[in-house]
Amino acid sequence: MSVTRREFLKLTAASAAASAIGSELMVGSAVMGSPAIDWHKSVCRFCGTGCGVMLGTRNGKAVAVKGDRKSTVNCGLLCVKGFYLHKIVHAKNRLLQPLVRKNGTLQPASWDEAMSLVAEKFSAIIKEHGPDAVAFYGSGQGTTEETYIANKLFKGHLSTNNFEGNPRLCMASAVGGYLTSFGADEPVGTYDDIEHAELFLLIGSNTAEAHPVLFDRLVARKKNHPSTKIITIDPRKTPTNKIVDLHLQVIPGYDLAVMHAIARILIKEGYTDEKFISESVTFSDGKKKISYEDYKRFLEKFTPEYAAEKAGIDPQDIVKAARMFGEAKTAMSMWTMGVNQRTRGVWLNNLMHNIHLLTGKLGKPGCDSFSLTGQPNACGGVREGGGLCHLLPGHRKVAVKQHREEIAAIWNVPASNIKPKPGKHTMAMFSAIAAGDIKAAYIMCTNPAHSLPNLNKYLQGLKDCFLVVADSFHPTETTRLADVVLPAAFWGEKEGVYGCTERRSQHMAQAIQPQGQARWDGEILMDLARRLGHGKNFEHFKTPEDVWSEYITTTKGRDMDLTGAPYSRLRKVRGLRWPVPDENHPGTWHRFTEEDPLFPKEKAKGRRMYFYNKPDGRAVVFARPDKGPEEPVDADYPLVLSTGRVLEHWHTMTMTGSVKQLVRAVPQPYVEINPEDAKELGFADKDTAIVETRRGELKLMVRVIDRPRKGTIFIPWHWPEKLANLLTTDAIDPGSKEPEYKICAARIRKA
Amino acid sequence: MNRKNLFALIMFPLLFLLLIAYACSSTTTTRKVANQSPVTPAAVSEDEKHLDVDFTISCLECHTEETPEVVADWGAGTHGKVNVGCFVCHGDGEDEYYASPGTDACLSCHDSLATEVAEAQTDETCFTCHDGHKLKFHAEQHGGFGASHPGWLRPDSHIKSTHSPQYTGD
């Protein structure tokens, strides 16, 4: 029988639709039901959602993954990335032995040879140029224990605060927003608010692709409660739009005015919670305190018409959005990189908190201004663990004397070891590497030669410095430039804790032995500590549990108290949401309310919320100027370029690129162009184009699609052979130091 | 009887056999287990090979043109809404391909259903009741352990996820 392709495909489809099949499928064959498989409780290695997964092993190999149905995060569901994790454990690009650069090429070496070289170089450089000539660059994907060991070694023993991590490139603006608005980092509520919210405001978040299981929860919420409304503010139509009721498709970079306009309507039309404002809110213009009346006057300029003109949308849609938000009894805002990766990221974060503070839609079921994290342990390891140049573990700062003393005591070092001056933030660090001021860098579990913005400026410096990269995969853009590459044990081959978006710390079991010569990152770092003469203070770390036990002592009495979450408890439960001050405490849903164990009842005097990290207990509503992007379009570069992700790939693709099914889903890089722009510029689907910015150019396949707003183009940044970051700008937010990946000016021509 | 029905009559027994075959070979990992399982894979039909097409474009892109009805069915169901792509059940098309997939992929997310089936000692599987693309029930075939999967933690049971449940593990 000969069939055309079309008929064949139809036939295939019909079969699935028509199958009435026997029970053998479910019972006799499934890996899932096989008693020969051992299941280990773990957490997904990918995004910040933090889905619980069960890793199935057999004869020392990872053979299957299923969603952990006991996890309240995902109730057993997985997105397609988590689904293939077991394949990634045994992927072909796993690095299984140390590599050392000899005569220009990376060659296999013994652990001892590699580590002696690293220790020798680091000692020599520190001796000659001082401790600030070395740097550490970590990751929101390392475990909390790994970041803690590295922090202790670099800040406490080597005495340099040149200690950063990639969350600087993704979450720093959210941190800045939470600190300035509420006085303390990380969200007030948790995912549990999703099942109580009547309205969701998604801004700068393609939730369907970036946080798929949370999107599943939104879909389920809407299905079960059809009156649930979803608004999105985003320059691009995305798969998230499938469930959206109102889309404000703004020009990238001009949404600050829109948020102010919404706040103005909320006040003018009486949607505010005046009691809450008078009890728990104060106002500021960013420099000084202002009055509520001053704030209202500030807002006068932000009429729907003004904001709509700036953002290129219909003023009526702004009014509609504001009324929907105001009328809903409960509302939850969620955002990710579209808000954070901006030169005014902190300000926009503030404006999101503003509308919740004005309406009192905060700190009660279904109400929250909730920043979604991109990486699985950005919150846990880096934000809470103090893995940035100005922080110390337990939400502490290097600049505060008492904080240095507290940590030095736990680390068993003189307080003078910890320098009071913050080190170089990520972009400054890589600039210093490019300038030759930082001469050696240790990079753990991340791929900056792919992920930094404006790459052309930084690659040569990475080549020239003494670069040590510990990674589970090779080659990556960064390992290619390294002098020493150390094979790190991967997920499933080590034990540790990840802390996800909702303040939840979850334990991951070690399910199999590290493959080849791979070693746990903590072990590698402690080997380095020993070789540098600092072994003594790490000797008691025999297992990750020992590290965690010391780490949680740094959190005692802090706003992120994890005292009640030792391994013995974490091994059993599906994570705990801090503050969890003792082992009988169930964890906290809404911070700064009576549910919060740290809530100071006497000080609060009957107020519903008391922001105890602010001196007056009040959160701040900010009157921030509506500044536009750093590099607006002009006659030479008339298009806005945004970069982002697709569901099936993750970050620099070192993991998802090895899974055939995921590659099939999105096989090639491309640039999305709006059909109207394509027509004007003469592009057809699948043409080849050259996208150019002031920093570089890239040849890409054209995808003509009604997704980006007219006048904007979009490139997913995963593919190493087409580095979108050759084009992006490294302009940073002055507060958070996070680069404006999301907006730069570009032009496009036929190749 | 119209042509379509006739076609279905011929296809069903064939598909049944095929599905039994997939039962033992539906993923790489299944094969490993299947080596020790008494079930012998049935002969693999030619139909099991995906047509040799341009594999540099995505499943969805091609199928949106070639089988728009199927893509629409999938798109209207929850799997389409939450982007559980073709490849999850059907394989990547090149290295592995399952014209009529087994239930292993289902169970990765809907694991508790397996327990339920085992307990109910029923002959039914996911596809007894669910259309693979629309996921809707075939109402007339409905029976067995019931529509609501009482033991199955469905996404909407998040509603019941009262705060900070003290799970004690398996």
Ligand code: SF4
């Ligand atoms: S949603 Fe995120 S955490 Fe959950 S399975 Fe997908 S990638 Fe993993």
